[in-house]
Amino acid sequence: MEEAAKNHKKIAQNIRDLVVNPFSRWCEAHESRVQDSQDQLQGRIKSHDRQAEQVKKLRSNYFNKCRLVEDIEEENKLAFQDPETSPQAGIPEIKVNSEQEPEPEPEDESFEIGDETYQTEQVKKILAHMLGNIKIGETKVPILGTYLNTSAGSDIVEYLQKNMNTSSVSYAERIGQDLVSNGFLRLVGNVGNNFANSSKLFYQWRPKSFQLAGVPERKAPLGRSFSLPTGPGSEAADSPVVGAVSEYLEKWNVLNTQNPNETPAQRMRREAREADEKYKAGVRKLDLMRCELEEAIYAHLKFLERCELDRLKAIKTVVLDFSGTMGNVIPSLQATVDNMMLYQETVQPLGDLRYLLENYRTGTFIPKVVTYENYYNKVDEQIFGVDLEARARADKKRVPIMVTTILTYLDHHYPDLEGDEARRGVWLVDVPLSQTHKLREKVNHGKPPSMDALSEFDIPTVASLLKLYLRELPGECGRRRRERECV
Numbered sequence: 001m002e003e004a005a006k007n008h009k010k011i012a013q014n015i016r017d018l019v020v021n022p023f024s025r026w027c028e029a030h031e032s033r034v035q036d037s038q039d040q041l042q043g044r045i046k047s048h049d050r051q052a053e054q055v056k057k058l059r060s061n062y063f064n065k066c067r068l069v070e071d072i073e074e075e076n077k078l079a080f081q082d083p084e085t086s087p088q089a090g091i092p093e094i095k096v097n098s099e100q101e102p103e104p105e106p107e108d109e110s111f112e113i114g115d116e117t118y119q120t121e122q123v124k125k126i127l128a129h130m131l132g133n134i135k136i137g138e139t140k141v142p143i144l145g146t147y148l149n150t151s152a153g154s155d156i157v158e159y160l161q162k163n164m165n166t167s168s169v170s171y172a173e174r175i176g177q178d179l180v181s182n183g184f185l186r187l188v189g190n191v192g193n194n195f196a197n198s199s200k201l202f203y204q205w206r207p208k209s210f211q212l213a214g215v216p217e218r219k220a221p222l223g224r225s226f227s228l229p230t231g232p233g234s235e236a237a238d239s240p241v242v243g244a245v246s247e248y249l250e251k252w253n254v255l256n257t258q259n260p261n262e263t264p265a266q267r268m269r270r271e272a273r274e275a276d277e278k279y280k281a282g283v284r285k286l287d288l289m290r291c292e293l294e295e296a297i298y299a300h301l302k303f304l305e306r307c308e309l310d311r312l313k314a315i316k317t318v319v320l321d322f323s324g325t326m327g328n329v330i331p332s333l334q335a336t337v338d339n340m341m342l343y344q345e346t347v348q349p350l351g352d353l354r355y356l357l358e359n360y361r362t363g364t365f366i367p368k369v370v371t372y373e374n375y376y377n378k379v380d381e382q383i384f385g386v387d388l389e390a391r392a393r394a395d396k397k398r399v400p401i402m403v404t405t406i407l408t409y410l411d412h413h414y415p416d417l418e419g420d421e422a423r424r425g426v427w428l429v430d431v432p433l434s435q436t437h438k439l440r441e442k443v444n445h446g447k448p449p450s451m452d453a454l455s456e457f458d459i460p461t462v463a464s465l466l467k468l469y470l471r472e473l474p475g476e477c478g479r480r481r482r483e484r485e486c487v
Contacts, residue, residue, distance in 0.1 A: 011325060011326055014325040015322065015325055015326075018321055018325055019318055019321050019322050019325065023314065023318050026314055030307065030310070030311060030314075033307060034304065034307055037300050037303050037304070038300075040296070040300075041296055041297065041300045044289075044292070044293050044296050045293065047289060048286070048289050048290060048293050051282070051285060051286045051289050052286060052370065054282055054286075055279070055282045055283055055286050055370060058275070058278050058279040058282045059279055059373065060143055061275050061278075061279075062272070062275040062276050062278070062279040062375065063143075063144075063191075063375060064143065064144070065268065065271050065272035065275045065276075066272050066276075066375045067144060068268050068272075069265075069268050069269055069272050072264070072265055072268055073265065074206075076265065078207060111123050111178075111182050112178065113175055113178045113179065113182070114164075114166075114171065114174060114175040114178060120212070123212065124212050124213055124214070126164075127184065127209050127212055127213035127215075128213040128214065128215055129163070130156075130159060130213075131205065131209065131210070131213055131215045132215070133159060133163070134151050134155055134156060134159050135151060135152070135155050136149055136150065136151050136205065136218075137150060137151075138150065139188055139189065139202040139204075141188060141189040144188075144189065147188045147189075147202070147204050148204070148218050148219065149204055149205045149210075149217060149218055150188060150202045150203060150204045150205070151202065151203055151205065152198070152199050152200075152201070152202055152203075153176065153195060153196050153197055153198045153199070153201045153202070153203060154197055154198060154199040155199075156172075156176055156179075156185075156195075156203065157169060157172040157173065157176065157197040160172040160175055160176070169197050172197065173195055173196060173197055176195035176197075176203075177194065177195040179195070180193055180194075180195050180203070183206055183208050184205065184206060184208060184209040184212075185203040185204065185205060185206065185209070186203060186204050186206055187201065187202075187203055188202050188203065188204050189202060191373070191375055191376075191377060192376070192377050205217075276375075279372070280372055280381065283370060283371070283372040284372075286370050287369070287370060290367070290368070290369070290370065291437045291440075291441075294367060294433060294437075295433050295434050295437065298433050305353065305357075308353055308356065309349055309350075309353055312347060312349035312352055312353065313349055315347060316344055316347045316349065319340060319343060319344035319347070320341075320344055322340065323340035323341055323344070326340075365471065366471070367468075367471055367472050369384060369385025369472045369474070370385075371385040371386060371474075377390075378394075379391060379394045379446070380394060380446040381445075381446045382444055382445070382446055383400070383402050383443065383444050383445075383446060383449075383469070384440060384444050384468070384469055384472045385472045385473075385474060386474075387473075387474055387475065388400065388473055394446075395448070401448040401449075402443070402448075402449060402466075402469060403466065403469070405448060405449050405451075405454075406449075406454070406462055406463075406465065406466045406469075407466075409451060409454050409462060410426070410459065410462065410463065413459050417459075426459050426460050426463050427460075427463050427467075429460035429463075429464075431460050431461050431463075431464035435457070435461050435464075436461060436464045436465055436468050438457075439453070439454075439456075439457050439461055439462070439465050440465060440468060442456075443465070
């Protein structure tokens with residue numbers, strides 16, 4: 001019993017010195033490594049999220065500035081149509097007339113609507129009938145406010161089909177687009193000024209429509225006082241935009257401004273351009289941070305892969321050391337040692353790591369590109385992340401120039417490779433994401449990529465650039481591409 005006690009004590013000491021203490025130190029270091037990598041990644045994610053919020057604010061500010069520029073231009077057109085009747089500078093004079101002076105008759109003008117040409121009197125009757133029969137209400141737009149005298153695109157198309165004998169919905173949409181082009185309607189709450197048969201797109205009847213039709217226009221109550229001059233029939237007194245302009249003029253200090261000869265309209269246009277530049281710079285910075293974040297995620301996941309492989313190897317070593325401390329001292333426990341040897345053989349690091357990746361993976365690589373949204377629907381600033389049809393229209397090709405250029409470059413360099421296996425291998429090489437992003441930065445400028453830029457990188461990197469371009473396509477195109485990769 002004393003010998004057995006000594007053997008037990010020796011076994012316990014060996015386990016403590018050779019197994020428990022070294023493995024405890026390794027566990028603490030392993031936990032520290034994983035936690036540090038996780039903290040660094042979380043820091044990058046927070047920085048990316050802050051920049052994304054900043055880009056949203058810059059985009060909202062840019063759209064508001066453009067909206068104000070459009071509104072003040074329209075107000076200027078309406079407020080200063082007749083210089084002879086505009087109020088003169090000096091002491092304001094208030095006149096009370098028992099009878100309102102008749103408005104001047106509009107000049108006889110022809111309008112092309114659909115396939116027909118109408119005179120002013122015909123258009124007057126058509127507009128009066130439309131304003132009396134089409135549903136007109138209010139439309140609330142986030143940030144921009146509430147628009148009065150609006151109608152849904154579907155309601156306008158329905159009226160045109162019933163009353164103007166339109167043969168198809170496309171022809172009715174063309175008539176609606178002509179109404180927009182002639183200044184009778186405008187799209188609210190969306191970028192551009194296209195007409196479509198949709199119950200979600202709303203169009204505002206412009207003051208020109210009510211003036212020509214002789215129908216009273218519903219106007220918003222004035223929310224602030226201002227001193228801008230208004231003439232008969234002017235819309236300036238009822239527009240909230242004029243209140244914003246007058247508020248700006250009250251705070252305008254001529255002596256301290258950098259542009260002393262600048263008018264309010266010029267000031268707003270300049271601010272819109274400045275907001276556009278800030279928004280572009282914010283999107284570029286966000287796109288760069290997104291690329292860096294994706295590289296950090298890749299590096300973090302590969303580091304965790306190595307950590308998991310090291311952990312499995314450490315467990316295998318611990319089991320082997322534990323069995324050795326017992327097998328060297330007590331031959332009677334040989335059966336237990338044999339079982340331990342069997343158990344440690346069942347730990348297969350590479351196989352277990354593959355099982356972990358196959359059963360707990362979160363999905364394929366799906367980059368989310370934050371693109372620069374131009375107020376006038378231009379896509380000349382970038383290539384990646386832009387809708388496929390929009391990019392093809394901008395390139396004036398059925399297929400974007402980016403795709404054809406890369407495929408042409410690969411066709412020219414396929415003869416340099418030996419055999420079909422080498423050519424297929426070009427598409428199977430695991431190219432580092434940072435290398436692909438470096439090439440992406442060189443060609444993501446809205447212009448056709450040059451062969452010289454592609455020749456600076458190897459063929460697998462160029463092929464990886466095409467795969468990244470397809471992955472970053474928005475909407476249905478990108479989803480189908482990723483589904484084909486999964487299959």
